[in-house]
Amino acid sequence: MAVDNLDVASRASIRRTNLGLVLRRLRSRGARSRTQLAEDLGLPKATVSTLVNELVERNLVREGEVQRGGSVGRPRQAVELHGRTxxxxxxxxxxxxxxxxxxxxxxxxxxxxxxxxxxxxxxxxxxxxxxxxxxxxxxxxxxxxxxxxxxxxxxxxxxxxxxxxxxxxxxxxxxxxxxxxxxxxxxxxxxxxxxxxxxxxLGAIAEHAIVGPVGINDLIYITGEVGVGAGIITDGRLMLGATGFAGEVGHMPLDPERQPCACGRRGCWETMVGLSALLRHAADAGDPVRDPDRDLEIRLAEIRTRAAVGDKRTLAALDRIAHGLGLGIGLLIDVLNPQAVVLGGYFAILGDHLLATTRRVVDEHVMAPHAGGCQLLVSTLGFTxxxxxxxxxxxxxxxxxxxxxxxxxxxxxxxxxx
Amino acid sequence: MAVDNLDVASRASIRRTNLGLVLRRLRSRGARSRTQLAEDLGLPKATVSTLVNELVERNLVREGEVQRGGSVGRPRQAVELHGRTxxxxxxxxxxxxxxxxxxxxxxxxxxxxxxxxxxxxxxxxxxxxxxxxxxxxxxxxxxxxxxxxxxxxxxxxxxxxxxxxxxxxxxxxxxxxxxxxxxxxxxxxxxxxxxxxxxxxLGAIAEHAIVGPVGINDLIYITGEVGVGAGIITDGRLMLGATGFAGEVGHMPLDPERQPCACGRRGCWETMVGLSALLRHAADAGDPVRDPDRDLEIRLAEIRTRAAVGDKRTLAALDRIAHGLGLGIGLLIDVLNPQAVVLGGYFAILGDHLLATTRRVVDEHVMAPHAGGCQLLVSTLGFTxxxxxxxxxxxxxxxxxxxxxxxxxxxxxxxxxx
CATH class of the missing domain: 3.30.420.40 (ATPase, nucleotide binding domain)
Incomplete structure (x- = not known):
């Protein structure tokens, strides 16, 4: 069969591919023994040892702690990604x-x-x-x-x-x-x-690194700042689209009030749910939370405080944003049927005040039963x-x-x- | 290296994979000689011959015409998929x-x-x-x-x-x-x-079979009947989503008039562009094109005829549908950045009356320059x-x-x- 006849170029290419496989496995699963890696990857143990040695030489991997698997069997030396090099x-x-x-x-x-x-x-x-x-x-x-x-x-x-x-x-x-x-x-x-x-x-890649290990490999990450954008992960990979523009969700024409948008159009989703909309609904023009020269994180902390003490205008503004979020997210779930939608940017900072309403609106709008099982998550990475x-x-x-x-x-x- | 140590299970699995590779190559590229297949697939010629022989035995492939490559070299026997078995x-x-x-x-x-x-x-x-x-x-x-x-x-x-x-x-x-x-x-x-x-x-799979061979492997197929649906092909594969519901575009909340939809919600895209909207705009209740007991293809032919003779109401109805189509398609292009959007169902039958307006609205609404290079195509498969x-x-x-x-x-x- 073919495997006996592979030429030198194919072997070199397989070796490089396998080096990457080992490295990515260590990234997704943490420290592992050579034996575990061989089982994970379906490769012979001798092959994995050769690959690991090469990665150690390159300072990408190092010997980690000795693992004792129980009362029987000899202890195994784990290998792990090498940090700080x-x-x-x-x-x-x-x-x-x-x-x-x-x-x-x-x-x-x-x-x-x-x-x-x-x-x-x-x-x-x-x-x-x-x-x-x-x-x-x-x-x-x-x-x-x-x-x-x-x-x-x-x-x-x-x-x-x-x-x-x-x-x-x-x-x-x-x-x-x-x-x-x-x-x-x-x-x-x-x-x-x-x-x-x-x-x-790029934010979606970071979020996937967090939730991928628990089995979430189809997700939409939504970031909210002045603009609203998305990154779509399908089958564990970032969807780029034909020319790299996939995920341009900020300008979906969803707002029946048709507010003007910075893009020159009207009614874009980010005019409903972007940071400017929140600030406009939550406070008058002279209010310090609307002062662009103040640090955004401090202004958002102020909005959190007002919500916590039950300020009606702040709560109404948050409810309005949450409703708009639910509409757009529901649409995206209908189109993409992800396992999870992760709220990032300022939506993450204010997530606990948005989530219940957003979830309700999503459930009302998505065609698939129970929104196709989609989870609504708040990023733990905030603005990072x-x-x-x-x-x-x-x-x-x-x-x-x-x-x-x-x-x-x-x-x-x-x-x-x- | 690993390739010398593959066990029997791996070899059998590779053989099955390679049989499929040969068959799919013949599907996507048509009749080819064993030598061409070996080059295409990066496999040794002897391996490809073994694979082809096995496919011939199974009646899936047959010997085709002899190809003469020019003045030099001996003629090559092409193999091709076996039809009608x-x-x-x-x-x-x-x-x-x-x-x-x-x-x-x-x-x-x-x-x-x-x-x-x-x-x-x-x-x-x-x-x-x-x-x-x-x-x-x-x-x-x-x-x-x-x-x-x-x-x-x-x-x-x-x-x-x-x-x-x-x-x-x-x-x-x-x-x-x-x-x-x-x-x-x-x-x-x-x-x-x-x-x-x-x-x-499923319609998207059929459309991809038509345009895949010319290099279009990221597309959205939109079908229009009473309902409106989509199939999304990314990287040549149908996007299913986490639970198989991806492509549910008919209920995107895009209609500012918020007409009631069969789904119980209001303002769904299919209330703007579905067949019922076209018929409602184009004709009064008693008009034969609105009679559900008449064959749909005959009713659509009648609408084509009215459009061809310049009937103002028909043209206005088509323009309205084309505008609504452009809005929704523009949104989908922003989200998915496909190489092409293919209009199917009744949109295909009336495509020549819809395309110009739809294209204009798409270009006005998509954020990426020139709609990310997205082509707007009319299905040649119609209702099939x-x-x-x-x-x-x-x-x-x-x-x-x-x-x-x-x-x-x-x-x-x-x-x-x-």
Whole structure:
């Protein structure tokens, strides 16, 4: 049969594939013995040992604790992902802040920094600030002996990832902004590779990393800030669509009141449920919660406090948002039939005040019985999802082709496709 | 490496996988020589020859024409899928007709029969009629020496495929109708296996078979009859969702006029663009195009004629439908970013009168530039998509596990998983 006749190229390709399989298994299931890995992957134990040894040489995996399986059998040495040797850096650019998060292979947060910006003002000034944030993060990691193997920048809007350009982001006033080239020009020549991706899609990757291990591999992540976006995970993978634009849910024409939207259209979902709608319903123009120069997290904490003490206007505003959320989420469940919808961004911060009404409206609107079994979850990552997902995205080349990492003990260097 | 150590189970599994690969390649690319197949699949030629011989023995593949590649090299014997030995039977049950289509492995139509029914009246009488249609079709195929290896029934509504039950179909007045058990009880004990699936999802499979070969593997198929449904193909595969309900687009709450819908809600997309909306806008209650006892295809032909002679009311009705279609399709493009949206059902019959307005509204509403490159296509299958897709569905076990077909020359029998 075919398996006896495989040529050298096929063998090399299978080896690389298997290296990635081992690494991804350790990511999804945690520390495991070589014997367990062999069982998991349906590969002979000798093969798995060879693969593990190669990953250890590359500093991607290390020997972990000795596991004792019970009263019989000899103890097994577990292997686990090696932390703190290399990391991915994710940088979210939002309307009023930028955040950098570095994650190592184990998903441990090595760095979390946040700066206040005004993305709508001047994109050159913004790129200066973001480049400085990246440079500081890379330097800080290097000082700790950790190499940043890639940077992924998360922004709202429609993105041409291959070109590194944000084509259009209404709430940022951006049109064809060359984010990657702009950052690269501001960084040192030996800076890590940079990519740019959509914030909601990247956030979905971070959320899936949380709920995937409990068996949720079909989900919609909804992020709420000034804009509203989504990332769709099907069969455990991010749905990109034909040209990478899948998940553009903020402009579904759902609002019968047809409020004008920043995109130039009327009645978009984000005019019903975006942050501006909440603030407009909850407070008059002079109210400090509507002051864009104040930190968003402080303003949301204030809204939480008002809701907690039963402020009628705040509760009515939250109920209105929850209703609008339910309408749009119900529609998305009808179209995609996910196992879960995860609320992120400000929806997560205010989740306990939104969930009951949203759930009721969803159940009323979805055609499938019991909303097709869909769970409604509140993100535990709050405003960090996009930056975390971006950091995971920056690490993906390692998990898909660990052979690209060559590791002479104390000097890691990574070759990535240009 | 691993490939030398594969055990017998793995080898058998690889052989079955490879048999399916060869068969699916012949389906997607047509007749090919063994050498071409080996190149296509990256398998050694000797392996491919063994696989092809096994498929020939099972009567699934046959030797085709001799190909001459040019002035040099010896001529090559092509192999191709064997037609007219076995077939899948697809049966669509719609509100006012049932249609049976038999397709062989080559996708050739061996049978196409249509009966008039009234699905809304009595489900027992309906199942009698459909069972008789199936029995006649199976018998007719048998007389021609063709075995029906499976029957898939396509109906609107939410379906529990494993149980063989339509859970809910508003336009049919069905609730928990056990279609498979009902048909099985009416058919002979040696009748082929029966399954039931959603009409729009099955229609999408048929449409993908048409456009997949030209590279369209991300598409949304929209079917319009009394209800409106969708089937979503991503990466060449039907998206089912977590529990098989993905594509339930008919009840997206898009109509600002909030007309009541058969589902009990208001403002559903199908109240804007379903067949009833078209007929209501196009004609008064007594008009023959609104008479449900007349054949739908004849009524639609009459509407085409009125549009062709410039009847103002008809044109205005079509424009209104086209506008509503554009709104909903634009939303779906934002969410899913497909390469193409294919209009089926009555939208296909009237496509030339709908397309320009629908395209304009789509372009105005989709966030991605040029609607993410999405094409708007009119189905060439008209009202046959669902039955054709169902027939293809019934053939899937062969294409995925050709080893399940055992073929002593003149007596085919198929073992399917129960």
């Amino acid at each position: 290399l990391c991915g850096l994710g940088v979210e650019i939002s309307v009023d802040y930028a955040r950098a998060i570095a994650l190592d292979l184990r998903g441990e947060t090595l760095l979390d920094q946040r700066i206040t910006i005004n993305a709508q003002r001047d994109s050159e000034v913004l790129l200066d600030a973001v480049a400085a944030l990246i440079a500081r993060a890379v330097e800080s990691m290097r000082e700790q002996g950790v190499e940043v193997i890639g940077v992924t920048v998360a922004t709202p809007g429609e993105i041409d990832r291959d070109a590194g350009v944000v084509l259009f982001a209404a709430n940022m006033n951006w049109s064809r902004l060359p984010v990657v080239a702009g950052l690269r020009a501001r960084l040192a020549a030996d800076a890590p590779p940079i990519a740019v991706g959509n914030d909601a899609r 999802s996009a930056a975390r997902g971006a950091a995971q995205d920056a690490l993906e080349p390692v998990f898909h082709d660990p052979g690209s990492v060559s590791a002479p003990a104390d000097q890691l260097s990574v070759m990535r496709k240009s | 076995l077939c899948g039977l697809g049966v669509e049950i719609s509100v006012d007709y049932a249609r049976a289509i038999a397709l062989d492995l080559r996708g050739e139509t061996l049978l196409d029969q249509r009966i008039t029914i009234n699905a809304q009246r009595d489900s027992e009488v309906l199942l009698d009629a459909v069972a008789a249609l199936i029995a006649r079709a199976v018998e007719s195929m048998r007389e021609q020496g063709v075995e029906v290896i499976g029957v898939t029934v396509a109906t609107p509504g939410e379906i529990d495929r494993d149980a063989g039950v339509v859970l809910f179909a508003a336009n049919m007045n069905w609730s928990r109708l056990p279609v498979v058990a009902g048909l099985r009880a009416r058919l002979a004990a040696d009748a082929p296996p029966i399954a039931v699936g959603n009409d729009a999802r 998509s669902a039955a054709r897709g169902a027939a293809q569905d019934a053939l899937e076990p062969v294409f995925h596990d050709p080893g399940s077909v055992s073929a002593p020359a003149d007596q085919l029998s198929v073992m399917r998983k129960s």
